[in-house]
Protein backbone atom coordinates (compact mmCIF):
# COMPACT_ATOMS: atom_id res chain seq x y z
CA UNK A 148 0.00 0.00 0.00
CA UNK A 149 1.62 3.21 -1.12
CA UNK A 150 -0.02 5.14 1.67
CA UNK A 151 2.10 3.27 4.22
CA UNK A 152 5.34 4.60 2.76
CA UNK A 153 7.25 7.09 4.94
CA UNK A 154 7.34 10.61 3.55
CA UNK A 155 11.01 11.05 4.45
CA UNK A 156 12.53 14.21 3.02
CA UNK A 157 9.23 15.70 1.88
CA UNK A 158 8.07 15.84 5.47
CA UNK A 159 10.38 18.78 6.23
CA UNK A 160 9.00 20.54 3.16
CA UNK A 161 5.56 20.30 4.72
CA UNK A 162 6.74 21.96 7.90
CA UNK A 163 8.70 24.68 6.19
CA UNK A 164 5.56 25.92 4.55
CA UNK A 165 4.84 29.20 6.34
CA UNK A 166 1.34 29.46 4.89
CA UNK A 167 0.43 26.30 6.69
CA UNK A 168 1.76 27.62 10.00
CA UNK A 169 -0.12 30.87 9.59
CA UNK A 170 -3.34 28.98 8.90
CA UNK A 171 -2.73 26.74 11.89
CA UNK A 172 -2.19 29.84 14.01
CA UNK A 173 -5.55 31.23 12.82
CA UNK A 174 -7.28 27.90 13.58
CA UNK A 175 -5.66 27.79 17.00
CA UNK A 176 -6.76 31.34 17.83
CA UNK A 177 -10.32 30.83 16.52
CA UNK A 178 -10.67 27.59 18.49
CA UNK A 179 -9.30 29.11 21.70
CA UNK A 180 -11.62 32.13 21.40
CA UNK A 181 -14.64 29.81 20.95
CA UNK A 182 -13.47 27.76 23.95
CA UNK A 183 -13.15 30.88 26.10
CA UNK A 184 -16.57 32.21 25.03
CA UNK A 185 -18.07 28.83 25.99
CA UNK A 186 -16.23 28.98 29.31
CA UNK A 187 -17.67 32.44 30.03
CA UNK A 188 -21.14 31.13 29.08
CA UNK A 189 -20.70 28.33 31.60
CA UNK A 190 -19.49 30.74 34.33
CA UNK A 191 -22.26 33.29 33.69
CA UNK A 192 -24.88 30.57 33.76
CA UNK A 193 -24.18 30.03 37.46
CA UNK A 194 -22.23 26.92 36.46
CA UNK A 195 -25.48 25.12 35.73
CA UNK A 196 -24.74 24.28 32.14
CA UNK A 197 -22.52 21.20 32.29
CA UNK A 198 -22.68 20.95 28.50
CA UNK A 199 -21.05 24.38 28.06
CA UNK A 200 -18.15 23.19 30.21
CA UNK A 201 -17.66 20.02 28.13
CA UNK A 202 -17.63 21.97 24.89
CA UNK A 203 -15.42 24.69 26.33
CA UNK A 204 -12.82 22.12 27.44
CA UNK A 205 -12.99 20.47 24.01
CA UNK A 206 -12.41 23.71 22.10
CA UNK A 207 -9.71 25.03 24.48
CA UNK A 208 -7.69 21.81 24.28
CA UNK A 209 -7.94 21.77 20.47
CA UNK A 210 -6.74 25.39 20.37
CA UNK A 211 -3.72 24.42 22.47
CA UNK A 212 -3.15 21.34 20.27
CA UNK A 213 -3.02 23.51 17.13
CA UNK A 214 -0.56 25.82 18.89
CA UNK A 215 1.55 22.79 19.82
CA UNK A 216 1.70 21.65 16.20
CA UNK A 217 3.30 25.02 15.36
CA UNK A 218 5.65 25.06 18.35
CA UNK A 219 6.71 21.42 18.84
CA UNK A 220 9.82 20.56 16.77
CA UNK A 221 9.30 18.11 13.95
CA UNK A 222 9.68 15.13 13.53
CA UNK A 223 7.75 14.30 16.69
CA UNK A 224 9.17 12.52 19.70
CA UNK A 225 7.00 9.94 21.48
CA UNK A 226 6.08 12.56 24.07
CA UNK A 227 4.97 15.20 21.55
CA UNK A 228 3.04 12.58 19.56
CA UNK A 229 1.00 11.69 22.65
CA UNK A 230 0.53 15.37 23.52
CA UNK A 231 -0.63 16.46 20.07
CA UNK A 232 -2.80 13.38 19.49
CA UNK A 233 -4.49 13.70 22.88
CA UNK A 234 -5.22 17.32 22.11
CA UNK A 235 -6.81 16.52 18.76
CA UNK A 236 -8.89 13.70 20.19
CA UNK A 237 -10.12 15.77 23.13
CA UNK A 238 -12.28 18.13 21.05
CA UNK A 239 -14.47 15.56 19.30
CA UNK A 240 -14.56 13.48 22.49
CA UNK A 241 -15.80 16.37 24.64
CA UNK A 242 -18.20 17.57 21.95
CA UNK A 243 -19.60 14.05 21.75
CA UNK A 244 -19.81 13.94 25.57
CA UNK A 245 -21.80 17.23 25.49
CA UNK A 246 -24.18 15.75 22.91
CA UNK A 247 -24.66 12.65 25.08
CA UNK A 248 -25.36 14.77 28.19
CA UNK A 249 -27.72 17.02 26.23
CA UNK A 250 -29.67 13.97 25.04
CA UNK A 251 -29.96 12.77 28.65
CA UNK A 252 -27.69 9.75 28.07
CA UNK A 253 -24.73 8.71 30.22
CA UNK A 254 -21.38 9.38 28.54
CA UNK A 255 -19.61 6.08 27.65
CA UNK A 256 -16.30 7.47 28.96
CA UNK A 257 -14.60 4.08 29.22
CA UNK A 258 -15.32 3.21 25.60
CA UNK A 259 -14.20 6.65 24.44
CA UNK A 260 -10.96 6.41 26.43
CA UNK A 261 -10.23 2.98 24.94
CA UNK A 262 -10.81 4.40 21.45
CA UNK A 263 -8.49 7.34 22.18
CA UNK A 264 -5.86 5.03 23.68
CA UNK A 265 -6.00 2.86 20.56
CA UNK A 266 -5.62 5.89 18.33
CA UNK A 267 -2.64 7.21 20.33
CA UNK A 268 -1.00 3.76 20.21
CA UNK A 269 -1.31 3.70 16.41
CA UNK A 270 0.03 7.27 16.35
CA UNK A 271 3.11 6.25 18.34
CA UNK A 272 3.65 3.16 16.24
CA UNK A 273 3.66 5.06 12.95
CA UNK A 274 5.76 7.90 14.35
CA UNK A 275 8.48 5.84 16.03
CA UNK A 276 8.47 2.40 14.44
CA UNK A 277 6.94 2.63 10.99
CA UNK A 278 8.15 6.23 10.51
CA UNK A 279 5.12 7.19 8.47
CA UNK A 280 3.83 10.71 9.00
CA UNK A 281 1.06 10.16 6.50
CA UNK A 282 -0.49 7.17 8.23
CA UNK A 283 -0.22 9.04 11.55
CA UNK A 284 -2.16 11.98 10.11
CA UNK A 285 -4.64 9.65 8.45
CA UNK A 286 -5.22 7.71 11.66
CA UNK A 287 -5.94 10.88 13.65
CA UNK A 288 -8.21 12.21 10.89
CA UNK A 289 -10.23 8.98 10.74
CA UNK A 290 -10.68 8.82 14.54
CA UNK A 291 -11.75 12.47 14.60
CA UNK A 292 -14.17 11.78 11.78
CA UNK A 293 -15.70 8.80 13.60
CA UNK A 294 -16.31 10.89 16.77
CA UNK A 295 -17.92 13.69 14.75
CA UNK A 296 -20.08 11.30 12.76
CA UNK A 297 -21.35 9.68 15.97
CA UNK A 298 -22.22 13.19 17.22
CA UNK A 299 -24.12 13.89 13.96
CA UNK A 300 -25.98 10.57 14.27
CA UNK A 301 -26.97 11.22 17.91
CA UNK A 302 -28.19 14.74 17.11
CA UNK A 303 -30.28 13.63 14.14
CA UNK A 304 -31.72 10.65 16.04
CA UNK A 305 -32.91 12.76 18.96
CA UNK A 306 -36.48 13.95 18.61
CA UNK A 307 -36.36 16.52 21.45
CA UNK A 308 -35.33 20.11 20.68
CA UNK A 309 -35.06 19.62 16.91
CA UNK A 310 -33.66 23.11 16.19
CA UNK A 311 -30.76 22.81 18.65
CA UNK A 312 -29.92 19.29 17.52
CA UNK A 313 -30.01 20.15 13.82
CA UNK A 314 -27.69 23.10 14.54
CA UNK A 315 -25.28 20.79 16.38
CA UNK A 316 -25.45 18.20 13.62
CA UNK A 317 -24.57 20.89 11.05
CA UNK A 318 -21.62 21.99 13.21
CA UNK A 319 -20.19 18.48 13.52
CA UNK A 320 -20.96 17.81 9.87
CA UNK A 321 -18.92 20.84 8.76
CA UNK A 322 -15.82 19.49 10.56
CA UNK A 323 -16.56 15.98 9.25
CA UNK A 324 -16.69 17.38 5.69
CA UNK A 325 -13.21 18.94 6.06
CA UNK A 326 -11.86 15.67 7.47
CA UNK A 327 -13.36 13.63 4.61
CA UNK A 328 -11.84 16.15 2.20
CA UNK A 329 -8.45 15.64 3.87
CA UNK A 330 -8.69 11.84 3.57
CA UNK A 331 -9.61 12.24 -0.09
CA UNK A 332 -6.60 14.52 -0.73
CA UNK A 333 -4.20 12.17 1.05
CA UNK A 334 -5.52 9.23 -0.95
CA UNK A 335 -5.34 11.22 -4.20
CA UNK A 336 -1.76 12.34 -3.63
CA UNK A 337 -0.42 8.96 -2.55
CA UNK A 338 -2.03 6.42 -4.85
CA UNK A 339 0.36 5.52 -7.64
CA UNK A 340 3.32 7.14 -5.83
CA UNK A 341 3.64 10.02 -3.39
CA UNK A 342 3.24 13.53 -4.77
CA UNK A 343 4.72 15.59 -1.92
CA UNK A 344 4.36 18.98 -3.66
CA UNK A 345 0.66 18.38 -4.26
CA UNK A 346 0.26 17.14 -0.69
CA UNK A 347 1.65 20.38 0.75
CA UNK A 348 -0.46 22.45 -1.62
CA UNK A 349 -3.61 20.52 -0.70
CA UNK A 350 -2.93 20.62 3.06
CA UNK A 351 -3.10 24.41 2.76
CA UNK A 352 -6.61 23.93 1.36
CA UNK A 353 -7.56 21.76 4.34
CA UNK A 354 -6.26 24.33 6.80
CA UNK A 355 -8.05 27.07 4.92
CA UNK A 356 -11.40 25.38 5.53
CA UNK A 357 -10.67 24.25 9.08
CA UNK A 358 -11.11 27.63 10.90
CA UNK A 359 -14.48 28.19 9.19
CA UNK A 360 -15.60 24.68 10.15
CA UNK A 361 -14.46 25.30 13.74
CA UNK A 362 -16.43 28.58 13.79
CA UNK A 363 -19.56 26.81 12.46
CA UNK A 364 -19.20 24.09 15.10
CA UNK A 365 -18.51 26.66 17.86
CA UNK A 366 -21.53 28.76 16.86
CA UNK A 367 -23.67 25.61 16.79
CA UNK A 368 -22.54 24.74 20.33
CA UNK A 369 -23.22 28.29 21.54
CA UNK A 370 -26.60 28.33 19.80
CA UNK A 371 -27.58 24.99 21.36
CA UNK A 372 -26.57 26.25 24.82
CA UNK A 373 -28.57 29.45 24.25
CA UNK A 374 -31.64 27.43 23.22
CA UNK A 375 -31.26 25.24 26.34
CA UNK A 376 -31.00 28.37 28.47
CA UNK A 377 -34.09 29.96 26.93
CA UNK A 378 -35.97 26.67 27.40
CA UNK A 379 -34.91 26.47 31.06
CA UNK A 380 -35.86 30.09 31.76
CA UNK A 381 -39.23 29.65 30.06
CA UNK A 382 -39.82 26.49 32.11
CA UNK A 383 -38.81 28.24 35.35
CA UNK A 384 -41.05 31.23 34.57
CA UNK A 385 -44.09 29.04 34.05
CA UNK A 386 -43.57 26.22 36.55
CA UNK A 387 -44.06 25.91 40.28
CA UNK A 388 -40.72 24.54 41.55
CA UNK A 389 -42.21 22.67 44.50
CA UNK A 390 -44.79 20.56 42.67
CA UNK A 391 -43.67 20.74 39.04
CA UNK A 392 -47.20 21.92 38.10
CA UNK A 393 -47.72 25.09 36.08
CA UNK A 394 -47.76 28.27 38.14
CA UNK A 395 -50.54 30.84 37.73
CA UNK A 396 -48.85 32.55 34.78
CA UNK A 397 -47.99 29.29 33.01
CA UNK A 398 -51.49 27.99 33.63
CA UNK A 399 -53.15 31.09 32.19
CA UNK A 400 -51.00 30.92 29.03
CA UNK A 401 -51.68 27.21 28.53
CA UNK A 402 -55.38 27.62 29.35
CA UNK A 403 -55.77 30.45 26.81
CA UNK A 404 -54.26 28.20 24.12
CA UNK A 405 -56.44 25.25 25.11
CA UNK A 406 -59.61 27.33 25.07
CA UNK A 407 -58.72 28.56 21.57
CA UNK A 408 -58.22 24.93 20.42
CA UNK A 409 -61.48 23.85 22.06
CA UNK A 410 -63.39 26.68 20.37
CA UNK A 411 -61.85 25.95 16.95
CA UNK A 412 -62.69 22.26 17.10
CA UNK A 413 -65.98 22.72 19.00
CA UNK A 414 -64.69 20.60 21.88
CA UNK A 415 -66.12 20.76 25.38
CA UNK A 416 -63.76 21.93 28.10
CA UNK A 417 -64.23 21.70 31.83
CA UNK A 418 -62.43 23.26 34.78
CA UNK A 419 -61.89 21.71 38.21
CA UNK A 420 -60.69 23.79 41.13
CA UNK A 421 -59.62 21.99 44.29
CA UNK A 422 -58.28 22.82 47.70
CA UNK A 423 -56.98 20.62 50.54
CA UNK A 424 -59.35 20.67 53.52
CA UNK A 425 -58.18 22.18 56.81
CA UNK A 426 -54.67 22.50 55.48
CA UNK A 427 -53.80 25.18 58.02
CA UNK A 428 -54.24 22.56 60.77
CA UNK A 429 -51.75 20.23 59.05
CA UNK A 430 -49.24 23.09 58.95
CA UNK A 431 -49.92 24.01 62.57
CA UNK A 432 -49.66 20.43 63.89
CA UNK A 433 -46.85 19.02 61.78
CA UNK A 434 -44.92 22.04 60.58
CA UNK A 435 -44.49 23.71 57.19
CA UNK A 436 -42.09 21.12 55.83
CA UNK A 437 -44.61 18.28 56.27
CA UNK A 438 -47.24 20.69 54.92
CA UNK A 439 -45.10 20.99 51.79
CA UNK A 440 -44.94 17.18 51.51
CA UNK A 441 -48.74 17.03 51.69
CA UNK A 442 -49.03 19.63 48.89
CA UNK A 443 -46.55 17.64 46.78
CA UNK A 444 -48.46 14.38 47.35
CA UNK A 445 -51.74 16.12 46.44
CA UNK A 446 -50.19 17.58 43.25
CA UNK A 447 -48.85 14.11 42.39
CA UNK A 448 -52.36 12.62 42.52
CA UNK A 449 -53.75 15.47 40.38
CA UNK A 450 -51.05 15.01 37.73
CA UNK A 451 -51.25 11.20 37.71
CA UNK A 452 -55.02 11.33 37.24
CA UNK A 453 -54.85 13.84 34.36
CA UNK A 454 -54.18 13.04 30.70
CA UNK A 455 -51.41 14.60 28.61
CA UNK A 456 -53.82 17.09 27.06
CA UNK A 457 -55.03 18.33 30.48
CA UNK A 458 -53.27 21.15 32.29
CA UNK A 459 -52.70 21.24 36.02
CA UNK A 460 -51.77 24.52 37.71
CA UNK A 461 -51.00 25.55 41.29
CA UNK A 462 -52.82 28.79 41.90
CA UNK A 463 -51.13 29.38 45.25
CA UNK A 464 -51.02 27.68 48.65
CA UNK A 465 -52.92 24.38 48.50
CA UNK A 466 -55.28 25.44 45.72
CA UNK A 467 -55.02 23.84 42.27
CA UNK A 468 -56.84 24.36 39.00
CA UNK A 469 -57.19 21.72 36.28
CA UNK A 470 -58.42 22.32 32.75
CA UNK A 471 -59.71 19.20 31.01
CA UNK A 472 -59.66 19.54 27.23
CA UNK A 473 -62.40 17.66 25.38
CA UNK A 474 -64.25 16.93 28.65
CA UNK A 475 -67.81 17.94 29.49
CA UNK A 476 -68.85 18.84 33.01
CA UNK A 477 -69.80 15.21 33.69
CA UNK A 478 -66.27 14.13 32.76
CA UNK A 479 -64.96 16.86 35.07
CA UNK A 480 -67.10 15.53 37.94
CA UNK A 481 -65.81 12.02 37.26
CA UNK A 482 -62.22 13.25 37.32
CA UNK A 483 -62.78 15.12 40.61
CA UNK A 484 -64.48 12.11 42.20
CA UNK A 485 -61.64 9.86 41.10
CA UNK A 486 -59.13 12.14 42.86
CA UNK A 487 -61.30 12.43 45.95
CA UNK A 488 -61.37 8.63 46.24
CA UNK A 489 -57.64 8.22 45.54
CA UNK A 490 -56.76 10.70 48.29
CA UNK A 491 -58.05 8.17 50.84
CA UNK A 492 -55.12 5.90 49.97
CA UNK A 493 -52.50 8.62 50.28
CA UNK A 494 -50.55 8.66 53.53
CA UNK A 495 -47.88 11.29 53.99
CA UNK A 496 -45.32 10.23 56.61
CA UNK A 497 -44.63 12.61 59.49
CA UNK A 498 -42.74 12.26 62.79
CA UNK A 499 -45.79 11.38 64.89
CA UNK A 500 -48.07 9.53 62.47
CA UNK A 501 -48.86 9.41 58.77
CA UNK A 502 -51.19 12.12 57.53
CA UNK A 503 -54.34 11.62 55.51
CA UNK A 504 -55.98 14.42 53.63
CA UNK A 505 -59.28 15.21 52.00
CA UNK A 506 -60.04 17.91 49.48
CA UNK A 507 -63.01 19.84 48.14
CA UNK A 508 -63.73 20.34 44.44
CA UNK A 509 -65.62 22.85 42.31
CA UNK A 510 -66.41 21.85 38.71
CA UNK A 511 -67.72 23.88 35.81
CA UNK A 512 -67.74 23.86 32.01
CA UNK A 513 -66.75 26.44 29.42
CA UNK A 514 -69.95 28.03 28.08
CA UNK A 515 -70.82 29.81 24.85
CA UNK A 516 -71.35 33.00 26.83
CA UNK A 517 -67.91 32.84 28.39
CA UNK A 518 -65.83 35.63 26.90
CA UNK A 519 -62.77 34.87 28.95
CA UNK A 520 -61.28 32.32 31.27
CA UNK A 521 -62.10 34.58 34.21
CA UNK A 522 -65.84 33.96 34.13
CA UNK A 523 -65.33 30.19 34.03
CA UNK A 524 -62.87 30.27 36.92
CA UNK A 525 -65.26 32.45 38.96
CA UNK A 526 -67.95 29.77 38.56
CA UNK A 527 -65.51 27.00 39.52
CA UNK A 528 -64.57 29.04 42.60
CA UNK A 529 -68.24 29.47 43.50
CA UNK A 530 -68.70 25.68 43.28
CA UNK A 531 -65.65 25.15 45.52
CA UNK A 532 -67.08 27.50 48.18
CA UNK A 533 -70.29 25.49 48.06
CA UNK A 534 -68.34 22.27 48.61
CA UNK A 535 -66.53 23.85 51.59
CA UNK A 536 -69.78 25.18 53.03
CA UNK A 537 -71.48 21.81 52.61
CA UNK A 538 -68.93 20.10 54.87
CA UNK A 539 -65.84 19.58 52.61
CA UNK A 540 -64.50 16.36 51.05
CA UNK A 541 -67.03 16.66 48.22
CA UNK A 542 -67.53 17.75 44.62
CA UNK A 543 -69.90 20.60 43.74
CA UNK A 544 -70.77 22.10 40.36
CA UNK A 545 -71.82 25.50 39.08
CA UNK A 546 -73.00 26.35 35.57
CA UNK A 547 -74.34 29.81 36.30
CA UNK A 548 -73.54 32.13 39.15
CA UNK A 549 -76.91 33.88 38.83
CA UNK A 550 -78.90 30.68 38.20
CA UNK A 551 -79.63 31.53 34.51
CA UNK A 552 -80.22 28.96 31.78
CA UNK A 553 -76.80 28.21 30.32
CA UNK A 554 -75.53 26.58 27.14
CA UNK A 555 -72.28 24.59 27.13
CA UNK A 556 -70.00 25.11 24.11
CA UNK A 557 -70.91 21.68 22.68
Ligand SMILES: Nc1nc2c(ncn2[C@@H]2O[C@H](COP(=O)(O)OP(=O)(O)OP(=O)(O)O)[C@@H](O)[C@H]2O)c(=O)[nH]1
Pocket residue numbers: 422423424425426427428430434435436437438439442463464465535539
Ligand atom coordinates in the same frame (compact mmCIF):
# COMPACT_ATOMS: atom_id res chain seq x y z
N1 LIG B 1 -46.62 24.25 54.00
C1 LIG B 1 -47.09 25.19 53.20
N2 LIG B 1 -48.13 25.93 53.59
C2 LIG B 1 -48.61 26.87 52.76
C3 LIG B 1 -48.04 27.10 51.49
N3 LIG B 1 -48.74 28.10 50.89
C4 LIG B 1 -49.71 28.47 51.75
N4 LIG B 1 -49.65 27.73 52.89
C5 LIG B 1 -50.51 27.78 54.07
O1 LIG B 1 -51.73 27.14 53.76
C6 LIG B 1 -52.72 27.57 54.71
C7 LIG B 1 -54.04 27.76 53.99
O2 LIG B 1 -55.01 27.87 54.95
P1 LIG B 1 -56.50 28.27 54.63
O3 LIG B 1 -56.55 29.09 53.39
O4 LIG B 1 -57.09 28.89 55.88
O5 LIG B 1 -57.20 26.95 54.28
P2 LIG B 1 -57.53 25.63 55.11
O6 LIG B 1 -56.92 25.58 56.46
O7 LIG B 1 -57.18 24.52 54.19
O8 LIG B 1 -59.08 25.70 55.27
P3 LIG B 1 -60.18 25.29 54.20
O9 LIG B 1 -59.59 25.51 52.85
O10 LIG B 1 -61.33 26.17 54.46
O11 LIG B 1 -60.50 23.86 54.43
C8 LIG B 1 -52.18 28.86 55.31
O12 LIG B 1 -51.84 28.60 56.65
C9 LIG B 1 -50.91 29.16 54.52
O13 LIG B 1 -49.89 29.72 55.33
C10 LIG B 1 -46.93 26.31 51.12
O14 LIG B 1 -46.36 26.42 50.03
N5 LIG B 1 -46.48 25.37 51.98
